[in-house]
Amino acid sequence: MKMIRFVFIFLAMLILVSCAGQFPGAGNGLTPVSLPVGYIPNIQFAPLYVALEKGYFKQAGLDVTLDYSMETDAAALTGANKVQFAVVSGEQVLMGRAQSLPIIYVMNWFQKYPVGIVSKIEKNIIKPADLKGKKIGIPGLYGASYIGLRALLDAGGLTEKDVTLDSIGYNQVEALGAGAEDAAVIYITNEPVQLRSQGYQVNVFGVDDYLHLVGNGLITNEKTLKENPDLVRRMVRATLMGVQDTINDPAGAFEISKKYVSNLDKSETVQRQVLDASIQLWRTPKPGVSDPASWKNMQELLQKMGLLKTPLDLNQAFSNDYLP
Numbered sequence: 001m002k003m004i005r006f007v008f009i010f011l012a013m014l015i016l017v018s019c020a021g022q023f024p025g026a027g028n029g030l031t032p033v034s035l036p037v038g039y040i041p042n043i044q045f046a047p048l049y050v051a052l053e054k055g056y057f058k059q060a061g062l063d064v065t066l067d068y069s070m071e072t073d074a075a076a077l078t079g080a081n082k083v084q085f086a087v088v089s090g091e092q093v094l095m096g097r098a099q100s101l102p103i104i105y106v107m108n109w110f111q112k113y114p115v116g117i118v119s120k121i122e123k124n125i126i127k128p129a130d131l132k133g134k135k136i137g138i139p140g141l142y143g144a145s146y147i148g149l150r151a152l153l154d155a156g157g158l159t160e161k162d163v164t165l166d167s168i169g170y171n172q173v174e175a176l177g178a179g180a181e182d183a184a185v186i187y188i189t190n191e192p193v194q195l196r197s198q199g200y201q202v203n204v205f206g207v208d209d210y211l212h213l214v215g216n217g218l219i220t221n222e223k224t225l226k227e228n229p230d231l232v233r234r235m236v237r238a239t240l241m242g243v244q245d246t247i248n249d250p251a252g253a254f255e256i257s258k259k260y261v262s263n264l265d266k267s268e269t270v271q272r273q274v275l276d277a278s279i280q281l282w283r284t285p286k287p288g289v290s291d292p293a294s295w296k297n298m299q300e301l302l303q304k305m306g307l308l309k310t311p312l313d314l315n316q317a318f319s320n321d322y323l324p
Contacts, residue, residue: 090214
């Protein structure tokens with residue numbers, strides 16, 4: 001049965017690609033969409049570059065512009081309908097809804113939560129419990145990095161009192177290389193690759209090794225869902241086509257990304273490894289599908305952290321109804 005389901009979904013994706021020019025609204029004027037992604041231009045956004053370059057968004061009747069304003073609160077903007085879509089991780093959805101933001105997660109992109117811990121091999125930190133008494137560099141006490149760290153500490157039976165946290169921004173590679181930290185909270189697709197390229201032997205473990213949480217995906221708001229559900233379906237469909245194309249042809253996606261990310265050709269070997277590692281987090285026989293168990297895990301973790309006072313109706317936080 002599982003094999004049949006996988007074949008069915010794979011064939012469905014092929015049909016979507018072959019019928020890309022038949023999206024509703026194609027050629028009849030494009031709907032402008034500003035998409036906050038929460039980071040600088042980066043190879044991790046290759047699927048979006050592919051969807052732009054191959055015209056999947058335009059064929060869906062959409063004129064998509066990527067917004068790299070890191071200071072932008074994408075969840076708040078989406079909830080206020082200042083933008084109709086954004087790329088965020090699951091904890092932002094739940095914390096936003098707890099503050100009455102009417103946002104809904106409609107497409108799961110990262111099948112695994114991308115946060116983890118990296119350390120030099122001589123530190124002998126191979127599991128969460130080994131972090132006890134260690135100095136850990138972290139971008140800051142916010143966002144997915146902080147959520148991921150707390151999940152790993154909890155998996156090791158630890159609290160923040162058992163470690164020393166050092167807010168270092170996004171300088172994990174430099175800090176570890178200089179020996180300023182025992183370990184660092186990182187995106188498992190990025191900093192470990194960079195450290196190895198500089199000759200360091202490292203240990204890495206990720207949140208998903210211990211707890212399944214909701215990673216990055218596409219959100220919208222209740223107003224857009226109510227007034228224009230077809231727009232949501234077209235946005236989801238075009239984005240998933242970009243993801244699938246990138247998985248199928250990483251080399252082609254990398255070449256496309258050079259147009260959108262500066263200096264990729266100067267660090268091509270490392271950045272190609274980052275893309276390959278990212279693809280491992282995107283692969284799934286169920287493109288775009290949210291797992292209710294991961295949402296339950298996320299909510300329980302946020303409650304334990306004190307970031308959610310009362311449980312939410314998770315059925316209102318995400319939907320699989322707008323997938324192809």
